[in-house]
Amino acid sequence: MELLNTVTVEEAKNKIREAFGGFSLKQENISILDAVGRYLAKDIIVPIDVPGFDRSTVDGYAVISKDTFGASESVPGFLKYKDQIEMGKKADVTVRTGNCYYVPTGGMLPEGCDSVVMIEYTEVLGNDICIQRPVAPGENVLKKGEDLKRGDIIFKKGHKLRPQDIGMLAGIGTINIDVYEKLRVSIISTGDELVSPTEDLKLGQIKDMNTYSLSAASIEDGCNVIERTIVKDHRDLLKNKIEECVKNSHIVLISGGSSMGNKDFTKDVINDIGSPGVFIHGVSVKPGKPTIVGKIGTTALFGLPGQPVSALVIYKIFVSFLINNIYYNEEVINQYIEGEISVNIPSAPGREHYVMVNIREEIDKTVIEPVYGKSGMLSMMAKARGYVKIKTNQEGLIKGEKVRVFLF
Numbered sequence: 078m079e080l081l082n083t084v085t086v087e088e089a090k091n092k093i094r095e096a097f098g099g100f101s102l103k104q105e106n107i108s109i110l111d112a113v114g115r116y117l118a119k120d121i122i123v124p125i126d127v128p129g130f131d132r133s134t135v136d137g138y139a140v141i142s143k144d145t146f147g148a149s150e151s152v153p154g155f156l157k158y159k160d161q162i163e164m165g166k167k168a169d170v171t172v173r174t175g176n177c178y179y180v181p182t183g184g185m186l187p188e189g190c191d192s193v194v195m196i197e198y199t200e201v202l203g204n205d206i207c208i209q210r211p212v213a214p215g216e217n218v219l220k221k222g223e224d225l226k227r228g229d230i231i232f233k234k235g236h237k238l239r240p241q242d243i244g245m246l247a248g249i250g251t252i253n254i255d256v257y258e259k260l261r262v263s264i265i266s267t268g269d270e271l272v273s274p275t276e277d278l279k280l281g282q283i284k285d286m287n288t289y290s291l292s293a294a295s296i297e298d299g300c301n302v303i304e305r306t307i308v309k310d311h312r313d314l315l316k317n318k319i320e321e322c323v324k325n326s327h328i329v330l331i332s333g334g335s336s337m338g339n340k341d342f343t344k345d346v347i348n349d350i351g352s353p354g355v356f357i358h359g360v361s362v363k364p365g366k367p368t369i370v371g372k373i374g375t376t377a378l379f380g381l382p383g384q385p386v387s388a389l390v391i392y393k394i395f396v397s398f399l400i401n402n403i404y405y406n407e408e409v410i411n412q413y414i415e416g417e418i419s420v421n422i423p424s425a426p427g428r429e430h431y432v433m434v435n436i437r438e439e440i441d442k443t444v445i446e447p448v449y450g451k452s453g454m455l456s457m458m459a460k461a462r463g464y465v466k467i468k469t470n471q472e473g474l475i476k477g478e479k480v481r482v483f484l485f
């Protein structure tokens with residue numbers, strides 16, 4: 078009897094990190110308009126103070142705060158109105174005791190003042206402004222360099238750029254940046270039963286899902302999917318296809334054929350093609366136990382279990398992990414929310430168990446409910462908001478226990 082020689086999830090991650098530690102990626106200089114979802118190849122050092130001058134955060138009157146102390150609606154203070162500061166122009170004047178200038182939100186503060194009274198708390202009385210509320214020093218002011226200081230590192234190498242980051246880069250005048258080239262990913266789905274989603278089904282056939290879910294996951298991770306294909310369960314056809322993909326891909330994902338069936342060739346074919354070959358076959362995780370990981374030359378190969386839930390869960394645990402390692406992205410924090418599990422969930426100790434769940438908000442608590450199903454049912458994952466992880470040494474979860482839901 079042949080049994081899988083399984084490793085734990087942590088052991089598998091360590092082996093993957095070791096195997097692909099020296100991965101070298103090219104860099105490219107691109108416009109920030111094309112950079113969302115890309116990974117920075119260099120730290121970004123802020124070249125200018127943001128803002129470059131003290132700005133008002135409200136529409137109001139630029140004042141010396143001391144001049145407003147004690148002002149109230151019943152006993153207002155009076156300041157002489159001098160002029161207005163124009164938006165986008167240098168404020169070439171100085172506020173002196175007893176004076177004030179009108180300043181719009183975002184306008185430059187003149188010399189001498191230290192705060193701004195919101196217009197709602199003032200009244201115009203001829204040439205005077207009646208101040209009905211005091212302001213503290215610094216109130217309603219964004220100081221020079223308060224947003225960002227020249228010389229700060231705003232983003233580190235490996236950071237994955239989000240829309241707010243693109244805006245920030247524009248704000249510091251950095252419109253072209255160095256990012257890592259996109260990892261080239263090839264996806265091969267194996268199985269005699271698989272047909273393209275557009276084809277009519279004959280009995281015994283199913284529409285290919287994994288090519289699509291894995292492709293979407295790779296794109297979300299900032300990769301370029303250069304090949305998507307179905308290959309029949311035929312050893313030579315699979316070998317030819319993998320060989321071709323290895324030549325121009327950083328990562329090859331092979332879905333199906335990872336288990337022990339008489340048509341499960343993935344492991345042997347990888348070993349046939351080149352070295353060092355397969356270094357993991359079997360991980361103590363549920364779902365996804367028959368996972369394969371290998372390397373040919375510098376290319377990473379993953380034999381993902383064919384069951385659609387297993388394929389995507391294993392992608393998230395190991396393929397995403399490798400991608401973030403290659404891109405030097407150390408900031409990965411899987412978003413989670415906490416809540417109480419609604420029922421007992423048994424788990425076989427010895428395997429890290431991923432349970433698909435939904436989230437229900439009640440008045441005083443967040444309730445986490447399992448979505449039942451088998452790893453062949455992708456609807457189980459499509460209907461879920463995330464998963465709960467039951468650790469290897471845990472026997473299960475007890476109703477009411479606090480759990481973390483990792484969102485996907």
Ligand SMILES: Nc1nc2c(c(=O)[nH]1)N[C@H]1C(S)=C(S)[C@@H](COP(=O)(O)OP(=O)(O)OC[C@H]3O[C@@H](n4cnc5c(N)ncnc54)[C@H](O)[C@@H]3O)O[C@H]1N2
Pocket residue numbers: 266267268270271283284285286287288332333334335336337338341364365366367381382383384385387452453
């Ligand atoms: N005797 C054993 N049988 C199985 C074991 C085992 O340890 N011993 N492990 C089971 C587990 S766990 C899993 S997971 C699967 C893994 O199977 P394979 O990776 O060999 O994949 P296939 O047999 O090719 O397919 C499994 C299942 O998934 C469907 N599938 C495959 N590709 C796609 C696709 N692109 N889109 C949608 N669905 C797909 C396929 O039709 C099968 O139903 O093995 C168990 N068996």
Ligand code: MOO
Pocket residue numbers: 362363364365366367382384387452453
């Ligand atoms: O452990 Mo397999 O990956 O679920 O069906």
